[in-house]
Amino acid sequence: MSDEDREVDGKPDQPTPLRGPDEGVPPHPEGKRPSVAADITALATGLKTTLGEFFSPAVTLEYPEDKSPRSERYRGRHYLRRYENGLERCIGCELCAAACPVGCILVIAAENTDENRVSPGERYAKTYEINMLRCIFCGYCEDACPVQAIVLGPEYELSDTSREKFIYTKEKLLEPLPPDVQARLDSKGPK
């Protein structure tokens, strides 16, 4: 393909001159009025397109009554998972806090004892907090977790009324996952 064929406009390289202080309103950029017939045809072509769209079905949704489906990989609100026997997955290793680029995760670990067993390993997360106002939903915590304890769910409507409510505590994070997400996660990885 030659250089001429690639050119998107066939006009010569003649920029319209800058106007001096004494010149009034600029003349028409092309120097002449384009033909009326060509103008009307061009406008009619455009109107035909918009008219065609007028009769085609609407693509918009009546949010919040209708919602578009979220993809399986959607990175929304976090959840902490449990094993099927009710023990928490989180072992308090703090890798998620280390991986977080914005430092929005706080983990304080404690030792499991025989009287108080929270997770299968030696340690569990005594405190687990996520500052959702800082979170950028990059999903690095999910990648970092060696036991797949933290996952990002499909919820995206996270507005609330005070800053304090955006510090998600362990109780809030341990809420059960939506059933379809739970089923999908159960199908892969240890239960």
Place this chain on the structure above:
Amino acid sequence: MADTFTQTLPEGVEARELGSEWMELNMGPQHPSTHGVLRIKLKLDGEVVRDSDMDIGYLHTGFEKSFEDKTYAQGIPFSDRMDYLAPPINNVGFTMAVEKLLDLEVPPRAQAIRVIMMELARIGSHLIWLGTGSLDLGAVSTFLYCWREREQILDLNEAYSGVRMMTSFTRVGGVAWDLPPGWLEQLQRFVDLFPSRVDDYEALLTNNPIWKQRTVGLGTISAAEAIEWGVTGPVLRGSGVDYDVRKAFPYCGYEQYDFNVPLGRAGDTYARYLCRVQEMRESIKILDQAIRTLPDGPWITDNRKVALPPRDELPQSMEAVIHHFRLVSEGFKPPAGDVYAFVESPRGELGFYMVSDGSNKPYRVKVRPPSFCNLQALSKMIEGRLMADVVAIIGSIDIILGDVDR
């Protein structure tokens, strides 16, 4: 009665012509057509712009400084947020710089996925430019149609990466995930549909006399001036300079794809419009080829010193667990040195100059943002033009203030 309306000069005063003086007018930072928080101090002579001064920094977020405080892997989600209309291209640019530091090979499948995501982002970004640029000049229908098609691109982003805009889909040495099942078919449907949509936009605008009157011959910048100002991207190519990083310095395997770089001649707002519309068609050509030639194989390097081990290795291999813990908690340490990696963003050449001092965090990251360099030429383009044309010309440069201010 006629006497009441005539004014007689007092005794001893001579009539003289009234002088005019320039008026300084602030455009922005809260102005819808500056496409962000840009403030332009215009010196107006009547309605004609005589001088102008850009005031930037309203969106300064200190990303370059933030990079110094994060490990290399943690920098990727930050790069998303600079040019927030084409995040995948920022991801790839940043990751390429790290890979260049490490002298790391990226598997071909990862390269192809990167190309697909980048071309989708290019189309999405051009759609926003076309939509908002034409909305500034009163073409509301185009705006709505462009948003409709961009929605499909965002859906593809979401299906692949889980997020609609801030994809953060690259990892050093490849990409984070393989394509999900059915994704290529979804992409193929978009690729099949989109050219007819571009025809629709062109039917609305290309020959439209109103659109032409507002764009032809305005904001002209000659090829020599464009090079002097360091302008890149469609603004440079609209002036007829054949420079596209994808062709001049191919990366991510762009040399395998057959596509053209559209060039303008007049260097005006209309030529930039035609260039970008044509670029969307070329991007579709690349996507079509990429779908057909997508290689199989791994999507991330198997170098365990850089990339996280696969999830299913963790319960079986102690070595994998150690690598996993070290990589997540400490990251990797590239050799000391400095590199410059650059990609073609929808706005021009996006470069990352990265200095490593051998630690796990970059010593310095300097970004060469295309919007910042292109914005400099705005003063030149709007000088001697009418106030109303300033809006059209800003739109034609396609600046992103997140990219300008970083």
